[in-house]
Amino acid sequence: MSDLSKNLSYFALVAVLIIGTGFYQSWNSALFILNMGLVSAILSLGVNLQWGIAGLLNVGVMGFVALGGASTILISMAPIPAAWQAGGPRILLGLALGAATIAALVIGYSRLPKGRVRTIVLLAVAVVGFFAYRSVISPAIKSVEAVNPALEGYLGGLGLPVLFAWPVGGLLAAGAAWVIGKTALGLRSDYLAIATLGISEIVVAVLKNEDWLTRGVKNVNGIPRPVPYEIDLQNDPLFVERAASFGLDPTMASTLFVKILYALLFASVLIILLWLSQKALNSPWGRMMRAIRDNETAARAMGKNVTARHLQVFILGSAVCGIAGAMMTTLDSQFTPASYQPLRFTFLVWVMVIVGGSGNNFGAVLGGFLVWFLWVQVEPMGLWLMQVITSPLAEDSVLRLHLINSAAHMRLLTMGVFLLLMLRFSPRGLLPEK
């Protein structure tokens, strides 16, 4: 079987699975799987860029996704004038002080002569800077969070269209990636893994606790959409008429229509990113990246700056994850920091890349769709399996109830088994790198 027909048959399988969901379950859930599958494919493209092409281990995908999600708030929510009046400029001043302290530390470290004097000066700068930052920012945060806390209590965003948040999410993630990459790249590969694991936990902790920025665990609801609202469509006589001509009732038609619009938006982003990734992979740059991955020493001998190239590709991949994060929050129209779970947002993406075929962009996309489909469908399947297994037991048996209640956790187990089997028997994935 040629490569092309193999590719096509795998993607046809995904299409059949999704369409089958539409026929057997509902079109609503089929479109949900399709939309999240598109986002997952983008995430998996980003991780593939880092792992598949450059061999970098990013175990902090969740953090970059969450940063992307936060960018939707910062860009698209309406600013809250009362909160800005209460302490907006002061918060900005505080942040500037913090940034200035860090900059002073970095510059001081590199400019001052090595020795005890430097240590004392830097420590003094750090302590003074920290307390100045805290004394400026703390009261401001308090007064901002006191502004109508039930509904607002944060600064709001810029009030721009939400689509701007997608590239901005990418930029935010790229910034975080730069900081991590600067410290952990060039050391052992495990260190990058642990450092990224750490930064992702911190990003989520910040988003959960800095109420003035993201309302924390109180969540931000009603993020503006790039597509029309169902209720407006239902009140539009033209739309109702069209829907009727397809034999659909207006409620159903409007939900499906909105989901299809999202799918088109997401698909266009995916196609652009996939095209760019393919271009990158087959360019001299891509060949250099793979050369570095396969033999770092040889690449160094050829005069390639391995650490700089690693930093570059790490930033690019993280930016893609940030874009996907912003898209995901846009799809939900709400930002819930507590929902960011590493197993779901980091390790599942890894399963996608490895199952699909690391190093192959189409493989990553395929893995994104396929693993997402399984992730959604394993839960009902597990429940069904448990019901079958436990059917000989009495209706109210403790064991039976426990097994049925715990069926939801089956999917972690399934994903782990899936990953291990793939690594063992087909380590190059469904669509191997050429």
Next chain:
Amino acid sequence: MMIDFLNAIVALSNFVLIPAIAYGSQLALGALGVTLVYGVLRFSNFAHGDTMAFGTMTVILFTWWFQSLGISIHPLPTALLALPFGIAATALLLLGTDRVVYRFYRKQKAQPVIYLIVSLGVMFILNGLVRFIIGPGDQRFADGERFIMKARDFKAMTGLKEGLAIKTSQSITVVTAIIVVIALFWFLNRTRTGKSMRAFSDNEDLALLSGINPERVVIYTWLIVAALATIAGTLYGLDKSFKPFTYFQLLLPIFAAAIVGGLGSPLGAIAGGFVIAFSEVMITYAWKKVLTYLMPDSLDPSGLVQLIATEYKFAISFVILVIVLLFRPTGLFRGKAL
């Protein structure tokens, strides 16, 4: 003046020193497990947090069973009695995963990165297994006497304004950790198997050449790791509470401890555990109380004097980790990494 000073010392011990020593011992035991796997099997085991969760879960199940049978070792918690059974179950699990999963890659001489990803798969499975069996919620399984010394008794005894409370779990943690560490170092330095483990970790080829059986070394390593992980997890669970997700999150401070000490160095793992625990507790503690005693009245602090909110305790392990990575990537005790 003197009384104020004593009060400050007591408050400091009660809220900072004692909790940090207990937490540090737990982290040290966890980091020892990570560092041993790293030293002998040569990979960063991301499944370690979930191994701890699995071990603790079996201990909890045995504890419940013993409680239902009415077996107890009052005033000590029943969990101590269940500990050997938990260790045995975890040892079986780890030997099983090694046989089914890791051995294949060892034969292939796979790169450490591949091991790491494989350990992610194992982590998924263990995580699912633990949640499947005991559920994702909080479990408390500490029984027996809760306190060795209550704050009120201490106040009555000394007449100080500040109380000093010592939880049973805290003292058990410290005592157990000391025993375990002594036993471990005795094993590594004095026994033939321990010496062969260290030789294998130092130089695999030389060790093989001198007739050390690598599979035997690996089995012993997993057995020790099972014991360390289960003990660390159970002590943490007794001291705080058991929740599968918390154990996954312990991965970060544990790795930070192991790296700060120097990956592959057992002594470093212990030092690293205490460095991380003390920094975490001291930086998130609100110092107002202690400072009020120490400062003259006119300088009493107005705020809580808490440097960083407790929610950011992960950030502390992370920052320490980054500082060590930047300035001394081999760790305090010159581990073998880099």
